[in-house]
Amino acid sequence: MAAASAEGTAGKGGSGGRKKLVLVAAPALLAAIGAGLWFTGILPPLLGLGHAPAADATAPQAEAPRPPAFFDMPEIIANLNAPGRRSVYVKLRSKLEIARAEDAAAIQLAMPRLLDLFQTHLREMRPEELRGSTGTQRLREELVARANIAVAPPAGSSQPAPRVTDVLFLEMLVQ
Incomplete structure:
Protein backbone atom coordinates (compact mmCIF):
# COMPACT_ATOMS: atom_id res chain seq x y z
CA MET A 1 0.00 0.00 0.00
CA ALA A 2 2.89 2.34 0.71
CA ALA A 3 4.21 1.59 -2.74
CA ALA A 4 0.89 2.60 -4.31
CA SER A 5 0.77 5.92 -2.50
CA ALA A 6 4.39 6.63 -3.47
CA GLU A 7 3.50 6.05 -7.11
CA GLY A 8 0.47 8.36 -6.82
CA THR A 9 2.58 11.15 -5.34
CA ALA A 10 5.22 10.74 -8.02
CA GLY A 11 2.55 10.84 -10.72
CA LYS A 12 1.03 14.07 -9.41
CA GLY A 13 4.43 15.73 -9.05
CA GLY A 14 5.35 14.84 -12.63
CA SER A 15 2.11 16.20 -14.10
CA GLY A 16 2.41 19.38 -11.96
CA GLY A 17 5.91 19.96 -13.35
CA ARG A 18 4.59 19.54 -16.87
CA ILE A 33 7.29 33.98 -32.54
CA GLY A 34 5.77 37.48 -32.29
CA ALA A 35 9.22 39.09 -32.02
CA GLY A 36 10.43 37.10 -35.01
CA LEU A 37 7.44 38.20 -37.09
CA TRP A 38 7.85 41.81 -35.94
CA PHE A 39 11.56 42.09 -36.74
CA THR A 40 11.24 40.34 -40.08
CA GLY A 41 8.64 42.95 -41.07
CA ILE A 42 5.72 40.57 -41.47
CA LEU A 43 3.67 41.61 -38.44
CA PRO A 44 3.56 45.46 -38.72
CA PRO A 45 1.66 45.53 -42.04
CA LEU A 46 -0.76 42.92 -40.72
CA LEU A 47 -1.52 45.18 -37.76
CA GLY A 48 -1.82 48.27 -39.98
CA LEU A 49 1.41 49.77 -38.65
CA GLY A 50 3.31 49.66 -41.94
CA HIS A 51 4.55 52.60 -43.91
CA ALA A 52 1.99 55.10 -45.17
CA PRO A 53 0.92 54.46 -48.73
CA ALA A 54 3.01 56.29 -51.29
CA ALA A 55 1.60 59.63 -52.36
CA ASP A 56 0.24 59.70 -55.86
CA ALA A 57 2.17 61.49 -58.60
CA THR A 58 -0.31 64.39 -58.79
CA ALA A 59 0.17 65.42 -55.14
CA PRO A 60 2.70 68.19 -54.52
CA GLN A 61 6.03 66.82 -53.36
CA ALA A 62 7.48 67.89 -50.03
CA GLU A 63 10.60 70.00 -50.24
CA ALA A 64 13.77 67.95 -49.93
CA PRO A 65 15.89 68.81 -46.89
CA ARG A 66 18.61 71.29 -47.72
CA PRO A 67 22.20 70.85 -46.72
CA PRO A 68 23.26 73.31 -44.03
CA ALA A 69 25.17 76.46 -44.89
CA PHE A 70 28.11 77.82 -42.95
CA PHE A 71 28.94 81.40 -42.06
CA ASP A 72 32.50 82.42 -41.07
CA MET A 73 32.75 84.42 -37.88
CA PRO A 74 35.60 86.87 -37.37
CA GLU A 75 38.30 85.90 -34.91
CA ILE A 76 37.46 86.85 -31.33
CA ILE A 77 40.07 87.52 -28.66
CA ALA A 78 38.72 88.19 -25.17
CA ASN A 79 40.16 88.19 -21.68
CA LEU A 80 38.58 85.72 -19.30
CA ASN A 81 37.38 86.33 -15.77
CA ALA A 82 40.49 85.00 -14.02
CA PRO A 83 41.33 85.59 -10.37
CA GLY A 84 44.63 87.23 -9.53
CA ARG A 85 46.79 89.68 -11.39
CA ARG A 86 47.62 87.44 -14.35
CA SER A 87 45.37 87.95 -17.39
CA VAL A 88 44.03 84.92 -19.24
CA TYR A 89 42.86 85.27 -22.82
CA VAL A 90 40.82 83.13 -25.17
CA LYS A 91 41.21 83.22 -28.94
CA LEU A 92 38.22 81.81 -30.80
CA ARG A 93 37.76 81.14 -34.50
CA SER A 94 34.38 79.66 -35.37
CA LYS A 95 31.72 79.10 -38.01
CA LEU A 96 27.99 79.32 -37.61
CA GLU A 97 25.89 76.54 -39.09
CA ILE A 98 22.71 78.11 -40.44
CA ALA A 99 19.54 76.46 -41.64
CA ARG A 100 19.35 78.30 -44.99
CA ALA A 101 22.05 79.93 -47.12
CA GLU A 102 19.71 82.91 -47.65
CA ASP A 103 20.08 83.78 -43.95
CA ALA A 104 23.73 84.80 -44.38
CA ALA A 105 22.76 88.38 -45.30
CA ALA A 106 20.65 88.76 -42.14
CA ILE A 107 23.49 87.37 -40.04
CA GLN A 108 25.95 89.79 -41.62
CA LEU A 109 23.64 92.69 -40.72
CA ALA A 110 23.43 91.45 -37.12
CA MET A 111 27.22 90.94 -36.83
CA PRO A 112 27.89 93.81 -34.37
CA ARG A 113 25.23 92.50 -31.98
CA LEU A 114 26.45 88.94 -32.45
CA LEU A 115 30.07 89.84 -31.67
CA ASP A 116 28.99 91.84 -28.63
CA LEU A 117 26.97 88.95 -27.20
CA PHE A 118 29.79 86.47 -27.83
CA GLN A 119 32.47 88.69 -26.30
CA THR A 120 30.49 89.65 -23.21
CA HIS A 121 29.78 85.98 -22.54
CA LEU A 122 33.42 85.01 -23.00
CA ARG A 123 34.58 87.82 -20.69
CA GLU A 124 32.42 86.44 -17.87
CA MET A 125 33.75 82.88 -18.21
CA ARG A 126 36.49 81.52 -15.98
CA PRO A 127 39.33 79.49 -17.54
CA GLU A 128 38.20 76.37 -15.63
CA GLU A 129 34.83 76.50 -17.41
CA LEU A 130 36.49 76.00 -20.80
CA ARG A 131 38.43 72.87 -19.83
CA GLY A 132 37.37 69.53 -21.23
CA SER A 133 34.71 68.50 -23.66
CA THR A 134 31.84 69.37 -21.31
CA GLY A 135 33.09 72.95 -21.00
CA THR A 136 33.36 73.23 -24.78
CA GLN A 137 29.86 71.79 -25.22
CA ARG A 138 28.38 74.23 -22.69
CA LEU A 139 30.08 77.11 -24.49
CA ARG A 140 28.70 75.88 -27.83
CA GLU A 141 25.14 75.67 -26.47
CA GLU A 142 25.35 79.14 -24.94
CA LEU A 143 26.75 80.67 -28.13
CA VAL A 144 24.02 79.05 -30.25
CA ALA A 145 21.37 80.51 -27.95
CA ARG A 146 23.01 83.95 -28.04
CA ALA A 147 23.41 83.81 -31.83
CA ASN A 148 19.71 83.08 -32.29
CA ILE A 149 18.86 86.03 -30.03
CA ALA A 150 21.18 88.31 -32.01
CA VAL A 151 19.83 87.41 -35.45
CA ALA A 152 16.14 87.43 -34.50
CA PRO A 153 14.17 89.97 -36.53
CA PRO A 154 12.51 92.86 -34.71
CA ALA A 155 9.10 92.21 -33.17
CA GLY A 156 6.28 92.54 -35.66
CA SER A 157 8.50 91.72 -38.64
CA SER A 158 6.94 89.49 -41.27
CA GLN A 159 10.22 87.99 -42.47
CA PRO A 160 11.18 84.52 -41.21
CA ALA A 161 13.79 84.45 -38.48
CA PRO A 162 17.22 83.17 -39.48
CA ARG A 163 18.14 80.14 -37.42
CA VAL A 164 21.62 79.24 -36.20
CA THR A 165 21.72 75.50 -35.62
CA ASP A 166 25.29 75.08 -34.36
CA VAL A 167 28.56 76.82 -33.63
CA LEU A 168 31.61 74.99 -34.94
CA PHE A 169 34.94 75.74 -33.29
CA LEU A 170 37.84 75.93 -35.72
CA GLU A 171 40.35 77.15 -33.13
CA MET A 172 40.09 77.82 -29.43
CA LEU A 173 43.19 78.80 -27.52
CA VAL A 174 43.21 79.64 -23.82
CA GLN A 175 46.40 81.36 -22.70
Whole structure:
Protein backbone atom coordinates (compact mmCIF):
# COMPACT_ATOMS: atom_id res chain seq x y z
CA MET A 1 0.00 0.00 0.00
CA ALA A 2 2.89 2.34 0.71
CA ALA A 3 4.21 1.59 -2.74
CA ALA A 4 0.89 2.60 -4.31
CA SER A 5 0.77 5.92 -2.50
CA ALA A 6 4.39 6.63 -3.47
CA GLU A 7 3.50 6.05 -7.11
CA GLY A 8 0.47 8.36 -6.82
CA THR A 9 2.58 11.15 -5.34
CA ALA A 10 5.22 10.74 -8.02
CA GLY A 11 2.55 10.84 -10.72
CA LYS A 12 1.03 14.07 -9.41
CA GLY A 13 4.43 15.73 -9.05
CA GLY A 14 5.35 14.84 -12.63
CA SER A 15 2.11 16.20 -14.10
CA GLY A 16 2.41 19.38 -11.96
CA GLY A 17 5.91 19.96 -13.35
CA ARG A 18 4.59 19.54 -16.87
CA LYS A 19 1.81 22.05 -16.22
CA LYS A 20 4.32 24.57 -14.92
CA LEU A 21 6.53 23.96 -17.95
CA VAL A 22 3.58 24.52 -20.31
CA LEU A 23 2.49 27.65 -18.43
CA VAL A 24 5.99 29.14 -18.71
CA ALA A 25 7.01 27.83 -22.13
CA ALA A 26 3.83 28.71 -24.03
CA PRO A 27 3.95 32.50 -23.44
CA ALA A 28 7.71 32.51 -24.04
CA LEU A 29 7.23 30.65 -27.32
CA LEU A 30 4.44 33.03 -28.41
CA ALA A 31 6.60 36.04 -27.52
CA ALA A 32 9.52 34.63 -29.52
CA ILE A 33 7.29 33.98 -32.54
CA GLY A 34 5.77 37.48 -32.29
CA ALA A 35 9.22 39.09 -32.02
CA GLY A 36 10.43 37.10 -35.01
CA LEU A 37 7.44 38.20 -37.09
CA TRP A 38 7.85 41.81 -35.94
CA PHE A 39 11.56 42.09 -36.74
CA THR A 40 11.24 40.34 -40.08
CA GLY A 41 8.64 42.95 -41.07
CA ILE A 42 5.72 40.57 -41.47
CA LEU A 43 3.67 41.61 -38.44
CA PRO A 44 3.56 45.46 -38.72
CA PRO A 45 1.66 45.53 -42.04
CA LEU A 46 -0.76 42.92 -40.72
CA LEU A 47 -1.52 45.18 -37.76
CA GLY A 48 -1.82 48.27 -39.98
CA LEU A 49 1.41 49.77 -38.65
CA GLY A 50 3.31 49.66 -41.94
CA HIS A 51 4.55 52.60 -43.91
CA ALA A 52 1.99 55.10 -45.17
CA PRO A 53 0.92 54.46 -48.73
CA ALA A 54 3.01 56.29 -51.29
CA ALA A 55 1.60 59.63 -52.36
CA ASP A 56 0.24 59.70 -55.86
CA ALA A 57 2.17 61.49 -58.60
CA THR A 58 -0.31 64.39 -58.79
CA ALA A 59 0.17 65.42 -55.14
CA PRO A 60 2.70 68.19 -54.52
CA GLN A 61 6.03 66.82 -53.36
CA ALA A 62 7.48 67.89 -50.03
CA GLU A 63 10.60 70.00 -50.24
CA ALA A 64 13.77 67.95 -49.93
CA PRO A 65 15.89 68.81 -46.89
CA ARG A 66 18.61 71.29 -47.72
CA PRO A 67 22.20 70.85 -46.72
CA PRO A 68 23.26 73.31 -44.03
CA ALA A 69 25.17 76.46 -44.89
CA PHE A 70 28.11 77.82 -42.95
CA PHE A 71 28.94 81.40 -42.06
CA ASP A 72 32.50 82.42 -41.07
CA MET A 73 32.75 84.42 -37.88
CA PRO A 74 35.60 86.87 -37.37
CA GLU A 75 38.30 85.90 -34.91
CA ILE A 76 37.46 86.85 -31.33
CA ILE A 77 40.07 87.52 -28.66
CA ALA A 78 38.72 88.19 -25.17
CA ASN A 79 40.16 88.19 -21.68
CA LEU A 80 38.58 85.72 -19.30
CA ASN A 81 37.38 86.33 -15.77
CA ALA A 82 40.49 85.00 -14.02
CA PRO A 83 41.33 85.59 -10.37
CA GLY A 84 44.63 87.23 -9.53
CA ARG A 85 46.79 89.68 -11.39
CA ARG A 86 47.62 87.44 -14.35
CA SER A 87 45.37 87.95 -17.39
CA VAL A 88 44.03 84.92 -19.24
CA TYR A 89 42.86 85.27 -22.82
CA VAL A 90 40.82 83.13 -25.17
CA LYS A 91 41.21 83.22 -28.94
CA LEU A 92 38.22 81.81 -30.80
CA ARG A 93 37.76 81.14 -34.50
CA SER A 94 34.38 79.66 -35.37
CA LYS A 95 31.72 79.10 -38.01
CA LEU A 96 27.99 79.32 -37.61
CA GLU A 97 25.89 76.54 -39.09
CA ILE A 98 22.71 78.11 -40.44
CA ALA A 99 19.54 76.46 -41.64
CA ARG A 100 19.35 78.30 -44.99
CA ALA A 101 22.05 79.93 -47.12
CA GLU A 102 19.71 82.91 -47.65
CA ASP A 103 20.08 83.78 -43.95
CA ALA A 104 23.73 84.80 -44.38
CA ALA A 105 22.76 88.38 -45.30
CA ALA A 106 20.65 88.76 -42.14
CA ILE A 107 23.49 87.37 -40.04
CA GLN A 108 25.95 89.79 -41.62
CA LEU A 109 23.64 92.69 -40.72
CA ALA A 110 23.43 91.45 -37.12
CA MET A 111 27.22 90.94 -36.83
CA PRO A 112 27.89 93.81 -34.37
CA ARG A 113 25.23 92.50 -31.98
CA LEU A 114 26.45 88.94 -32.45
CA LEU A 115 30.07 89.84 -31.67
CA ASP A 116 28.99 91.84 -28.63
CA LEU A 117 26.97 88.95 -27.20
CA PHE A 118 29.79 86.47 -27.83
CA GLN A 119 32.47 88.69 -26.30
CA THR A 120 30.49 89.65 -23.21
CA HIS A 121 29.78 85.98 -22.54
CA LEU A 122 33.42 85.01 -23.00
CA ARG A 123 34.58 87.82 -20.69
CA GLU A 124 32.42 86.44 -17.87
CA MET A 125 33.75 82.88 -18.21
CA ARG A 126 36.49 81.52 -15.98
CA PRO A 127 39.33 79.49 -17.54
CA GLU A 128 38.20 76.37 -15.63
CA GLU A 129 34.83 76.50 -17.41
CA LEU A 130 36.49 76.00 -20.80
CA ARG A 131 38.43 72.87 -19.83
CA GLY A 132 37.37 69.53 -21.23
CA SER A 133 34.71 68.50 -23.66
CA THR A 134 31.84 69.37 -21.31
CA GLY A 135 33.09 72.95 -21.00
CA THR A 136 33.36 73.23 -24.78
CA GLN A 137 29.86 71.79 -25.22
CA ARG A 138 28.38 74.23 -22.69
CA LEU A 139 30.08 77.11 -24.49
CA ARG A 140 28.70 75.88 -27.83
CA GLU A 141 25.14 75.67 -26.47
CA GLU A 142 25.35 79.14 -24.94
CA LEU A 143 26.75 80.67 -28.13
CA VAL A 144 24.02 79.05 -30.25
CA ALA A 145 21.37 80.51 -27.95
CA ARG A 146 23.01 83.95 -28.04
CA ALA A 147 23.41 83.81 -31.83
CA ASN A 148 19.71 83.08 -32.29
CA ILE A 149 18.86 86.03 -30.03
CA ALA A 150 21.18 88.31 -32.01
CA VAL A 151 19.83 87.41 -35.45
CA ALA A 152 16.14 87.43 -34.50
CA PRO A 153 14.17 89.97 -36.53
CA PRO A 154 12.51 92.86 -34.71
CA ALA A 155 9.10 92.21 -33.17
CA GLY A 156 6.28 92.54 -35.66
CA SER A 157 8.50 91.72 -38.64
CA SER A 158 6.94 89.49 -41.27
CA GLN A 159 10.22 87.99 -42.47
CA PRO A 160 11.18 84.52 -41.21
CA ALA A 161 13.79 84.45 -38.48
CA PRO A 162 17.22 83.17 -39.48
CA ARG A 163 18.14 80.14 -37.42
CA VAL A 164 21.62 79.24 -36.20
CA THR A 165 21.72 75.50 -35.62
CA ASP A 166 25.29 75.08 -34.36
CA VAL A 167 28.56 76.82 -33.63
CA LEU A 168 31.61 74.99 -34.94
CA PHE A 169 34.94 75.74 -33.29
CA LEU A 170 37.84 75.93 -35.72
CA GLU A 171 40.35 77.15 -33.13
CA MET A 172 40.09 77.82 -29.43
CA LEU A 173 43.19 78.80 -27.52
CA VAL A 174 43.21 79.64 -23.82
CA GLN A 175 46.40 81.36 -22.70
